[in-house]
Amino acid sequence: GENVEQHPSTLSVQEGDSAVIKCTYSDSASNYFPWYKQELGKRPQLIIDIRSNVGEKKDQRIAVTLNKTAKHFSLHITETQPEDSAVYFCAPKKGDSNYQLIWGAGTKLIIKP
Amino acid sequence: DTAVSQTPKYLVTQMGNDKSIKCEQNLGHDTMYWYKQDSKKFLKIMFSYNNKELIINETVPNRFSPKSPDKAHLNLHINSLELGDSAVYFCASSLQVAEKLFFGSGTQLSVL
Numbered sequence: 445g446e447n448v449e450q451h452p453s454t455l456s457v458q459e460g461d462s463a464v465i466k467c468t469y470s471d472s473a474s475n476y477f478p479w480y481k482q483e484l485g486k487r488p489q490l491i492i493d494i495r496s497n498v499g500e501k502k503d504q505r506i507a508v509t510l511n512k513t514a515k516h517f518s519l520h521i522t523e524t525q526p527e528d529s530a531v532y533f534c535a536p537k538k539g540d541s542n543y544q545l546i547w548g549a550g551t552k553l554i555i556k557p
Numbered sequence: 558d559t560a561v562s563q564t565p566k567y568l569v570t571q572m573g574n575d576k577s578i579k580c581e582q583n584l585g586h587d588t589m590y591w592y593k594q595d596s597k598k599f600l601k602i603m604f605s606y607n608n609k610e611l612i613i614n615e616t617v618p619n620r621f622s623p624k625s626p627d628k629a630h631l632n633l634h635i636n637s638l639e640l641g642d643s644a645v646y647f648c649a650s651s652l653q654v655a656e657k658l659f660f661g662s663g664t665q666l667s668v669l
Contacts, residue, residue, distance in 0.1 A: 476656060487647060487660035488600065531598055537655050543612050545655050547600045 446471040450534055450548035458556050463524055465532055465551045468516040473539020474546075477510055477517045480533045482550075488533060492519070521553075529555045560584050563648045563661035570638055571669055578633045578664045580648030588612075589631040590649040590658065591623060600647075606631055607654055638668045 447470040457463045467477075478493035494501045494508045494517065501508050505524075510517040517536070521528055531552050535545035563580040570576055582589065590613075591603040604623040605613035611623070620636040631648060648661040 478657070480658075482598075487662050488658075489660065490657055493657065533600065535600075543605065543654055544602060545658075547602075550598050550600075 446538060446546045448534065448536060448546045448548045450532075450551050452551060453549065454552045454554070456554040456556060457524055459524055459526060461524055463519075463521045463528070463553055465519045465534075465553070466516055467518065467534030467536070467548055469534075469536045469546065470515065471536065471539050471546070472515065474536040475539060476537035477508065478535050478537075478545070479506075479508060479519045480535060481530045482533065483530045491532075524553075524555050526555050526557065529553060559662075561648055561650050561659050561661040563646075563664055565664060566662065567665050567667075569667045569669065572638055572640060574638050575634070575636045576638060576666075577635070578646055578648075578666075580631045580633070580661055582629055582648075582650040582659070584650060584652075584659060586650035586652050586659070587628060588651050588654050589625065589628075590651075591631065591633050592647040592649060592660075593617075594645045594647060594663075596644070604631075604633075605654070612654070638666075640668050642666060643668045 449468045475496040480488040481491045482488040507520040531550045534548040538544045561582045588607045590605045593601045606625045609625045622634045625631045645663045649658040651658045
C-alpha cells in the first residue's frame with residue numbers, strides 16, 4: 445500500500461531560525477500535496493498546498509517545494525516565531541481513487557525563545 | 558460564524574453505552590469526513606460522504622455508523638462503546654474531495 449514518512453518526528457529550532465520538514469511518499473500517481481498545522485488542543489488547519497505541475501509555492505514565511513522524481517515534498521518556515529510551535533502533517537493525495545489523503549505521522553516543531 | 562461545528566466538545570461515558578456526535582458545516586461544501594485522532598496524534602480517516610453518498614468507508618468496527626441527512630450534516634453514531642474508542646474525533650468538510658479540508662474543533666471522547 446501507499447506509504448508516507450515525515451522527517452524529523454521532532455524539530456527544535458531557535459526563534460528566528462528556519463525550519464524544514466520533509467515528507468516522502470511512495471505513490472507516483474499522487475498529484476496534490478498539502479501541509480496541515482495543528483496547534484496543541486486545536487484542529488488541524490491547511491497552511492499551504494501544491495500541485496504536481498508546480499515545483500515551489502510560497503506564502504509569506506512558509507513555502508513548499510516538490511520533487512516529483514524523488515517523491516518528496518518539504519515545508520519550509522523562515523524567521524520562525526513562537527506561534528509556529530505545533531505539529532505539522534503532510535497528506536499527499538492518493539493517485540488512483542482521488543478520494544483519499546495519506547497522512548504522515550506528524551512532526552512536532554518546537555520554537556525555542 | 559463557525560464554518561464546521563461539531564457537538565459535543567467533550568463526551569465522557571461508560572463502556573457499553575451508545576452515543577452520537579453531530580457535525581454541521583455552513584460552507585456549502587459537497588464533501589464531509591470523520592477522522593479519528595488517537596493519543597499519538599495519528600489522523601485516521603473513518604468515513605467520507607460526497608453529496609450524501611458514502612465514498613470512503615475505512616476498516617472501522619460496524620459499531621460506528623455515519624449518517625448524512627443532507628449535504629451540510631454528517632453525524633456519527635457509536636454503539637456499544639469500548640475503552641479503545643477513546644480518542645478525539647474530528648469532522649471536516651471540503652469543496653473538492655480530499656482537497657483543502659476545513660476541520661471542526663473536535664470531540665474528545667473518553668470511555669470509562
